[in-house]
Amino acid sequence: MRQHLVPPASIRHRRSRNLGLVGVGALALLALTGCKGDVAHGWLPYGATTGADRVSSLWVGMWIAAWAVGALVWGLIIYCMVRFRRRKGDVGLPEQLRYNVPIEVLYTIVPIMMVGVIFFFTERDQSALLDVSQKPDVTVNVVGKQWSWDFNYVEGQVWDSGVQAQLTGKEGVQNTLPTLVLPENQRVEFVLTARDVIHSFWVPAFQQKLDMIPGQVNRFQVTTRDRGTFQGKCAELCGAYHATMLFNVKVVSNEEYQAHLQRLRDAGQTGMLDNSLSRAGLEPGQKIEQQYVPNAKASN
Structure with missing residues (x-):
């Protein structure tokens, strides 16, 4: 009689977990393909103004940087898992190190530099988007x-x-x-x-x-x-x-x-509507300060 081999519980659990991850990934890809937009613009909504190009460029650039950092970190993690895994014949714990000055300087200085670069480009684009020095049409x-x-x-x-x-x-x-x-x-x-x-x-x-x-x-x-x-x-x-x-x-x-x-x-909707603070409940005739008065003559 042929004997059927049943995988151990740990193997079955690992297989089901991997299938679950594959399913989540497939759903994520389906969701992304259903989003309005395209990969060149980071799947942002359609940009109907000239400033939208600046926003999408910053968005895509930050995502590229994030994926690059993520790939580096995950690569180092996987390298350590493979390179320093427990091998047959190993006894006890590996050598314990208190600190590594070059590595600690590296992972302190590099993130500061990255934040500085992100701040520079964000401030540059934000200043351009909020610039109101030009005369509007x-x-x-x-x-x-x-x-x-x-x-x-x-x-x-x-x-x-x-x-x-x-x-x-x-x-x-x-x-x-x-x-x-x-x-x-x-x-x-x-x-x-x-x-x-x-x-x-x-x-x-x-x-x-x-x-x-x-x-x-x-x-x-x-x-x-x-x-x-x-x-x-x-x-x-x-x-x-x-x-x-x-x-x-x-x-x-x-x-x-x-x-x-x-x-x-x-329709008789001429002049400017009052835009001052006027929550419901103000007493009749109560004085309220108008927030914005256009240069052109306005009537209410």
């Missing part, structure tokens, strides 16, 4: 409020106001969101103010965001380059309905942009 005062957005088109002297999104789970909800309209191939400056608590203006396709702090005016500029409709949201936890603080950004031709401003004028 379009200025929009974005006002964050619980839980929606107001848009003051400064040069056009018109405004648009949004209300909290009602996420019903049905189709068509996106069409009810407040929509910020911008012209293509134009430098746009966002002047960010908050009406009540801290918010954060984030359009993932712009690959850039900035906090909106009550009593403080923050600015950044982007140069649009492609037409399309992109999603925006608040990226700072701002209360119970933070998840419904959504909006659209529509990049259109200059003719369509001017037509949009005219529609707002025809």
Whole structure:
């Protein structure tokens, strides 16, 4: 009678663990292939502004450096596991060393140098992305409020106001969101103010965001380059309905942009909406300081 050999429990456990790791790796690859983006840009969301190229370059460069360091560390670990493994005939523990000065200097100095390099490139790109020294073609005062957005088109002297999104789970909800309209191939400056608590203006396709702090005016500029409709949201936890603080950004031709401003004028939405601190519950007539006053004459 032929005898069937059953692998020991330790071998069966090792095989099941390896199969599990292979399964996790396969799922990870499937998830990555389903992401919007491509490997050249580190699978980041589509970049709809010229500044997005700078962001993706920094992102990919840091990942390359991280993988290189990881490969070196894992290579050294595996080398030590193989080179200094216990062999047949070994008795007791190997020779114990208290320290190795060259190695300790190496793993202290090299990480400091790596952090310095990362800091340099991050500061360089951050300074470029937050540079507002150039004169913008379009200025929009974005006002964050619980839980929606107001848009003051400064040069056009018109405004648009949004209300909290009602996420019903049905189709068509996106069409009810407040929509910020911008012209293509134009430098746009966002002047960010908050009406009540801290918010954060984030359009993932712009690959850039900035906090909106009550009593403080923050600015950044982007140069649009492609037409399309992109999603925006608040990226700072701002209360119970933070998840419904959504909006659209529509990049259109200059003719369509001017037509949009005219529609707002025809609707009587001229002047600038007040963007001062005005939480619900303020007493009638209570004086509040306006955060941002555009150079152009404004009326409320």
